[in-house]
Amino acid sequence: DGGITQSPKYLFRKEGQNVTLSCEQNLNHDAMYWYRQDPGQGLRLIYYSQIVNDFQKGDIAEGYSVSREKKESFPLTVTSAQKNPTAFYLCASSPRDRELDTIYFGEGSWLTVV
Amino acid sequence: GQQLNQSPQSMFIQEGEDVSMNCTSSSIFNTWLWYKQEPGEGPVLLIALYKAGELTSNGRLTAQFGITRKDSFLNISASIPSDVGIYFCAGQPLTISNFGNEKLTFGTGTRLTIIP
Numbered sequence: 001d002g003g004i005t006q007s008p009k010y011l012f013r014k015e016g017q018n019v020t021l022s023c024e025q026n027l028n029h030d031a032m033y034w035y036r037q038d039p040g041q042g043l044r045l046i047y048y049s050q051i052v053n054d055f056q057k058g059d060i061a062e063g064y065s066v067s068r069e070k071k072e073s074f075p076l077t078v079t080s081a082q083k084n085p086t087a088f089y090l091c092a093s094s095p096r097d098r099e100l101d102t103i104y105f106g107e108g109s110w111l112t113v114v
Numbered sequence: 115g116q117q118l119n120q121s122p123q124s125m126f127i128q129e130g131e132d133v134s135m136n137c138t139s140s141s142i143f144n145t146w147l148w149y150k151q152e153p154g155e156g157p158v159l160l161i162a163l164y165k166a167g168e169l170t171s172n173g174r175l176t177a178q179f180g181i182t183r184k185d186s187f188l189n190i191s192a193s194i195p196s197d198v199g200i201y202f203c204a205g206q207p208l209t210i211s212n213f214g215n216e217k218l219t220f221g222t223g224t225r226l227t228i229i230p
Contacts, residue, residue, distance in 0.1 A: 042219070042220030042221050043157075090157070105156030107156050108154065
C-alpha cells in the first residue's frame with residue numbers, strides 16, 4: 001500500500017540525548033514536512049524539504065535537524081538543545097506541482113522525555 | 115507563523131445532533147482545508163475549498179469558504195459515533211509561488227465528543 005510510514009510510534013528519551021524519528025514515503029512525492037503537535041494547539045511546522053538535498057526551516061526549527069538524502073526519506077533528529085521535546089510529531093508529504101489538497105500525513109510518533 | 119482562531123474548542127453532543135464549527139483569521143486566505151484527526155493518528159483531509167463563497171459537501175459534512183476570505187465553516191449533520199475526533203481547519207495564504215504548502219497554517223482544533 002502507498003503511504004507515509006513513521007517510526008517508531010512511541011519513543012522515550014532521556015535528558016541530554018539526541019533521538020531520530022524516521023519518515024518514509026512511497027508516494028513519489030517531492031515535498032516532505034515535519035510538524036509538531038502539542039495539546040490544545042494546531043500543528044506547527046518544524047522543517048520542510050521541496051527536493052532532495054535541500055531543506056528549509058519552518059516556524060519552530062530550533063533544537064531540531066533534518067536531512068534529505070533520498071526522495072523517499074526525511075528523518076528528523078530531536079537534539080538535546082530542544083528544551084521541551086515531549087510532543088506528537090507528524091510527517092507529511094505532497095507532490096510539488098500539484099494542488100494543496102494532496103498533502104498526506106503519516107500516523108505520527110509520540111516522543112516523551114523521561 | 116500565525117495560528118487560526120478555531121471555535122468551539124470542544125463540543126459534547128448527542129448522537130443524531132448537527133454540529134457546527136468555524137475558523138477565523140486576520141489575514142486573507144487563498145485556500146481552506148478541513149481535517150479530522152483520531153486519537154494517536156495523523157490528520158485526514160475531509161474537504162478542500164478554493165474560492166470565496168464556495169460551499170462543498172462530503173457525505174454528511176459541508177464546509178464553506180467565507181466571502182471575506184478570512185473565515186470558514188464546517189457542519190456535520192446527524193452525527194454518529196464514528197464522528198468523534200478532533201477537527202482542524204487549515205489555511206493557505208495567497209502566494210505568488212505555485213508551491214506554498216509550507217505556508218499552511220492550522221487551527222487549534224475542535225474536539226468532538228458524542229454522548230451516548
